[in-house]
Amino acid sequence: MKVGFIGLGAMGYPLAGHLAKKYETLVWNRTFAKAEAHAREFGSRAVELPELAQVEILFTCLPTSLEVDQLAQRLLPYLRPGTLWVDHTSGEPELAQKTARMLQEKGVSYLDACLSGGVAGALQARATVMAGGAAEDFARAKPVMEAYAAKIVHVGPLGSGHAVKAVNNALLAVNLWALSEGMVALVKQGVNAGLALEVINASSGRSNVSENLFGQRVISREFPNTFALGLLAKDLGICAKVLEAAATPAPMLRQVREFFEIAKREVGATEVDHTAVAKLLEKWAGLEIK
Structure with a gap:
């Protein structure tokens, strides 16, 4: 089988590396030197964009759904009927559905198959995949995704993968913000942050945020x-659209989105890690969590 990976x-980078160990893998990246480096490291083949139309399954992993849609428009003249497009971007359900309709006109199927597990999960081939789309497309993609994923779940129709990922990342944000609030208060009271975290991680308040x-x-x-x-602020924005479409009550998730928008402006966006949101609370409290 011949597969392709964009992004x-x-x-x-590591996901495509795992694929290259099992399948003939064509790779493309906006910075083409990165595709060439990947080919040297993993034995994949760096190609020009139109050549990716040769593959049976095409994977994308890009920053936003808009970039996926623009890429699909560029590739549309070259794509062949029967190709399966598996998108690992953390994106927007509505835009993914639009992209899928455009691809379907060429006989190309589409799955929105968001990832969790972070860089560590990708490196260790233990990613989690939450996929939306047709059951037959999922069945076709799953054995290939097993090259890098330990948990692969078909969560519903097209757009569902993006929706689940957005809510998942919103919960990450809630845990991160809430723990930061609590730790700021404890440090203000003279508690050692490391020791407090040790206790929390052996108690009912523990979470992935506190443990890892x-x-x-x-x-x-x-x-x-x-x-x-x-990027986490972006995912919270996608979650807000999911909540709006569902018309369900979600005051906490909406409020946490506002906090992260403030942090993005005051702490930084692309140049800082998502955990740096704690710096906003530190700034407001006039202390460091340590």
Whole structure:
């Protein structure tokens, strides 16, 4: 089988590497030197964009759904009927549906198959995939995605993958904001942040944020930028659209989105890690969490 991968960022680069170990893999990246480096490292083949129309399954992993749609428009004249497009972008359900309708006119199927697990999950081939689309398209893509994913779930019709990912990341934001609030208060009271976190992680308040992010990034003051604050703010915006479409009550998720929009302006967007949102609360409180 011949597959293609577009978007060799922090997640896409290792994912395409896992594919190249099992399948003939063509790669393309906006910065073409990165595709060439990938070919040298993993044995994939760096190609010009039209050549990706040769593949049976085409994977994309880009920053936004708009970029996926623009790319689909560029590739449309070259795509062949029967191609399956699997989009790993954390994107927008409505725009993904629009892109899918355009591709369907050429006989190309589409799955929105968002990822979770972060860069570590991608490197270790233990990503989680939440896919929306037709059951037969999911069945066709799943064995290939097993090259880099440990959990692959068909969550519903087209657009569902993006919706689940947006809500998932909104919950990440809620946990991060709430823990930051609590830790600021504890430090203000003279509590050692590291010891407080140790107790929380052995108690009912623990979460992925407390166990795997807060100590290693916030208390350490390292804030390694593996997932930018602006990207999490973007996902919260997508979640807001999901909530609006559902017309369901969600005061907490809407409020947390506002906090992250403020943090994006005051702390930074692309140049800082999402855990740096804690710096906004530190600024308001006049202290550091340590």
